[in-house]
Amino acid sequence: MSIVVGYIPSPEGETALARAIEEAQRRDAKLVVVNSSKGDQLVDDRLIDAKQYHELESRLAETGLDFWIERQSQGVDAADQILQVAEAQRAQLIVIGLRKRSAMGKFLMGSVAQRILLQAGCPVLSLKASNDW
Numbered sequence: 335m336s337i338v339v340g341y342i343p344s345p346e347g348e349t350a351l352a353r354a355i356e357e358a359q360r361r362d363a364k365l366v367v368v369n370s371s372k373g374d375q376l377v378d379d380r381l382i383d384a385k386q387y388h389e390l391e392s393r394l395a396e397t398g399l400d401f402w403i404e405r406q407s408q409g410v411d412a413a414d415q416i417l418q419v420a421e422a423q424r425a426q427l428i429v430i431g432l433r434k435r436s437a438m439g440k441f442l443m444g445s446v447a448q449r450i451l452l453q454a455g456c457p458v459l460s461l462k463a464s465n466d467w
Contacts, residue, residue: 335361335363335364335423335424335425335426336358336363336364336365336366336423336424336425336426337354337357337358337361337363337364337365337366337425337426337427337428337429338354338366338368338416338419338420338423338425338427338428338429339351339353339354339365339366339367339368339428339429339430340368340370340412340416340428340429340430340431340446340450341367341368341369341382341390342369342371342379342380342381342382342431343379343380343382343386344380344431344433344463345431345463346431346432346433346461346462346463347431348431348463349431349461349462349463350429350430350431350461351367351429353429353459353461354367354429355394355397355399357427357429357459358397358399358401359397359399361426361427363426364399364400364401364402364423365394365397365399365400365401365402366401366402366403366404366419366423366425367390367394367401367402367403367404368404368406368412368415368416368419369381369382369403369404369405369406370404370405370406370410370411370412370415370416371406371410371412381405382405387403387405390403391403404419411446412446413446413449413450413453416428416430416446416450417449417450417453417454420454420455420456421455425456426456426457427456427457427458427459428450428454428456428457428458428459429458429459429460429461430446430447430450430458430459430460430461431460431461431462431463432447432460432461432462433462433463447460
């Protein structure tokens, strides 16, 4: 069993990662970090680069958890990838960060978080960026 976390280098991603680490430690579970981007931009700050990958890997190694980092950028939808990884890993929990979006932004772009919440086969913990949880 595992805890799957959707991670991008942002305040929301950091909040989700911190809570996912806590949950994995509490449940003695494997932590699977999913970093995904459609690859639809020339410069995409949602996808971690090699340096960020190694920093994240070192940070997770310090926790003592069994972990895996899944990184994908070739036109893969983030919600689909998180859901597929969660199913393949028989996840106990998916952890995601939420950001505020306008109604028009949700209409035009869809909502990764909404799709994960509605389609996940396990509980989903969604968090706003905050140090007060």
